[in-house]
Amino acid sequence: MRFPAGWSGFLRVLTAHPVGFLGVLLTTVSFVLFAGLFGLELLGLQRNPYVGILTFLVLPGVFLFGLALIPIARVLQARRERRGVVVDLTESEQQRRVVLFLLLTIVNLVVLSVAAYQGVHFTDSNRFCGEVCHTVMEPEFAAYQRSPHSRVPCVSCHIGPGADFFVRYKINGISQVFAVLFDTYSRPIPTPVHNLRPARETCEQCHWPEKFHGDKFLVKTLYDEDEANTERKTVMILKVGGGGAESGYPSGIHWHTSVENRVRYAAADEKREEIVWVEVERPDGGKTVYTKGGREVPDSLLARSQKRLLDCIDCHNRPTHIYDSPERGLDRAFASGRLDARLPGLKSLGLDLLTREYPSKEAALAAIPMELDRHYLESDPETFDAMRASVRKAGEEIQNLYAANIFPSMNITWNTYPSHLGHEENSGCFRCHSGEHVSEDGQEIDSSCETCHSLLAVEEEDPAVLHTLLAE
Template sequence: TRRSRLRRLFRLPRSRRAIGALVLVIGAFGIAFMVGGFQMIQWTETADFCGRCHTMGPELAAHAAGPHSEVSCGECHVEPGVSGWIKAKINGTRQLVEIVTGTFPEPIPPPEHDSLPDSKDTCGRCHDVARIDPSNLVTRLQFTEDESNTRQFVGLMVRPGSSDILDTSRGVHWHVLRDVEYWAEDPFAQEIALVDATAPDGTIREYIDQDQIRIAEDVTPDVEEIKAEMQQVQMTCYDCHNRVGHPISNPRRGLDADLSAGRIDASLPYIKREGMRVLWGSYPTVEAADAEADKLANMYELHYPDVYKTKPAAINEAIEQIKLLYRLTATPEMKVTARTYPDSLGHTDYPGGFRCHDGGHYLIENGAVTSKTIPSSCDTCHTFPQIGGAVASLPIGIPPATHDDSEYVFNHRDIAPSVDPGGTACGECHARDYCANCHETGAVTVEHDQMLIGHAQSIKESPTGAEACSYCHQPAYCARCHNEPVLPGGAPLAAGDPSAIPRGPPGLRWPLLATVPV
């Protein structure tokens, strides 16, 4: 019968040796299944697995070349423990459905703060903020966008800060050692409307963005509206180091690196400026970007025929390198440009620290706005940058109390009327090259007394025009009011970019980039 045949087929072994062999076989299969399953789980948290679905070439390339290349995706994006793993797989299933059905967003939005593990469980496993050196020397080589691509050195002392949470006058890292919360208008947190900073004694200092104020004598309704409509975020490492896992090199730094290494010939006229123009652009396809880069040869043929005839190989090599840089900074099929994802570390290409330290976030006391703001002096997070053909002397010590005045950069001439600090108290810390670093730019010819209402006229009257302004001000700073670039050397700003949108107007929502027609 059928039952007897099944019994003969699946009958249990009768000898101990056969039973032992069966147990070994079953155990081997069980161990292999567990090991394979564990390895499969680990693989699902690697860049190799994640990159098979997310068509984000620059993200993967940046991770592979970045300082965290040995850190898997899951170590930063998945909360530790079983619950975190289950949550990640549920979210991954939703993403899989979006990919299969073609409903995934383009570009991929940045992760919300609530979806990321606590930075103490990720960054804190390797980086102890309390033990980071209070000052770090940073030097960089950059090239200007003039005809000769002038080579410049930039040097400054960055002040990460100390472990003293009571000292907030200088440095950066006390932000994550203290209880600091903010409310932002957009998913990138490029427009911060309200900031709450809790002191060790429990007192709260609240600062409101000037663009959110309707009645200065009573901002309570404004604060209530902000807290009701915007997301509350606890400040963590992610707020400044938001691209640390995927440090995509922006066009400016990418071109500087290539020019410095000789991969692009710095003697080609305006190659830095033209490379910036190509790389900051928005294109429907990679081929369209390549076609724009190829036009550089026509530019040299038309305007620099001698260069075109004598350096054809250098021109072609520069074009090919610019094409490679584009592939490392943009993904047109996902509508991702070089400006899609702001990098909040610094403030040269994006608002960065100026999101709060812009002089426009005012302290609230008894429901009314005061004249006090979040500190915004140039030396709060770093020393005054030294820019020139060679790095000048950098002051390292704690500056005198007079330097805390936000207007000191303008009125210090009352103490040191000459570019040579010798014979004055300034000479104890500063050498002549430090002063000449600013004075030789023409910035001192600009009168700042009436800058708020008359800076356009002051710029017109300055011998160097807006070039003097660019020594202190970055494009992102001016873009708070200006929709178009106003500083020489500033990158073209795409419509809808966080750096291109003036502060205050409503409607700053995802996506923050120009829509590319397909």
């Protein structure tokens, strides 16, 4: 091979020692691979997260290692020749080498900064967060993709802006990588996520707490577990409210997070379910402290729980990783017409199929449509014949519900991650609004039903209020 003047001498010097040869080999090969894969990435031809790891993390590492070997080789070579590293700039050969060395250094710096930038970008991508540790993240990634935030990058909520958190989470990330490698992570991942960044610095980058949402008119449709799958409706006006600062005195449910108010609380358990101490700080500086049952709360507990400032995530704990309950999942599928309510007893059969024990997820997904077919064929062959298409559709729909909510590899089943946005199972709002929290002067945290919503109909078959509203 012929090199332009200076190159061959330069290369000869670099590779004189075997370590130098290795260094040049590693940098060259990793550079060529990096450039090629990065090119494919830019052209959108490469989407595999593992190849991404190779491109943006492994290859730049090899490149850097190769570069580091070169000066080491120079020193080793000099030692072998029993002389120091001499640079004589009066010699034209040496001058050319120095120029080449500087040029290559610039190229290396460019390559390394592109790699570093892309590497950071890549480890921030949904692809990296959601797909690399597939088993661990599969449930959250699946739930996220169906959610209202499916276009919001994981890092907007999990890291947020600013360099300090960026570094903190990357360091934290390293221990997570080890947990995955050595299979020591918890299944399911425990919640609440205690080191999640406060919502002020994540959610509130997109949603303003000052915004007044007003009242929200809600119609919830549910279906009985009887032969007719009887449809019922709950109609309510939910007082979401909010506001404060410019937009007026805060009220309603979003009163808690308005800029004027500070609500802090302490929980006796890791899950933050058993809230024993709540403090409200009002705009005029006045404070009220409520404790569960009016009992004194030990200082050690207050210190341990750090008196958490209530923020969006204390209610919206499932803004994007939204799991269904079997009842609600089926109700929604009926309401949207994906399940045919004319199929006799479908709600109760669906519930039964969704909550049975199966040897594996695959077995469940295979059994669900088969069991449905069998049930209708045996109990009512005429219906089965007439409604074959609906039965098949129901099989798929119930399969989908199962697939989206049950992840045996992570021990995630129904109700592993309950939502705090209501008071099913007496959790959510009722952690504080159960009427048990009392202040020193005997005030209670309000628990009357009207505090949060006006119920216009509760589980009625044909609510009169809807007729009134819809009448011309």
